[in-house]
Amino acid sequence: MMRDEKLYKTAKEQLDAYIRDRGMRESSSRNIILGRICQLRQPFTASQLEEYCADAHLSRATFYNALNLFISAQIVKPYDRGYGQTAAEYELNTSVSRSHMQLVCRKCGRTASFYDQVISRMVAEHKYTNFNMQNYTLVVYGECKVCRRMPDKKRK
Ligand SMILES: [Zn+2]
Structure with missing residues (x-):
């Protein structure tokens, strides 16, 4: 599974639970927008996201309703760039920091992602x-x- 798909799956589960709890109906345009947010994998402003979804031909109302719903559902959270921020930015709640922390094995090249809130905060607030x-x-x-478990042939 590609990383974007994994992100989407997690975010979609969050969305489904949220709308189910509120007796709302699933919306395909909402899913499209969510998919795009997962592809972005970086903080975005509402207008940047709108532009990124332009080819999906969604109405502004649909677009902003969906974005507001994602924020209420905490699927998307405000991103604080701190100094120099000119417009409100958002990021996928589960994604950005997670997707950028990786463990790499020097021997076999195996990779795994990890997430640490302290590190994430440190880098963001530096x-x-x-x-x-x-x-x-x-x-x-x-x-x-x-x-680590494999006996190293070079060792005596
Ligand atoms: Zn290894």
Whole structure:
């Protein structure tokens, strides 16, 4: 499964639970917009997202209703860029920070994503000199569980 699909699956489950609890009906345009948010994988303003969904030909009302619903459902959360922020930005609640933290095994190349709220907050709140951070990648190198268990032939 591709990362975007995984994100979408998680976000969609959140959305489904939210609308089911409120007796609302599923909407295909809402699902399209959610899919696009998952593809973006970075903070966005409402108008950037609207532009990114332009080819889906959704009405402005549909678009903004969906975005507001995602915010109420906490699928999308406000993104605080801090200094230099000009318009309200949002990000997928489960995605951005998670998708940018990765463990890589030096021996077999196996990768796994991880998430740490403390690190995520630290990077986001760090004061960068003459630099406006957009997103980041954190790669942690090491040895995976499988490789650790395997007897190393080079060792005596
Ligand atoms: Zn390994």
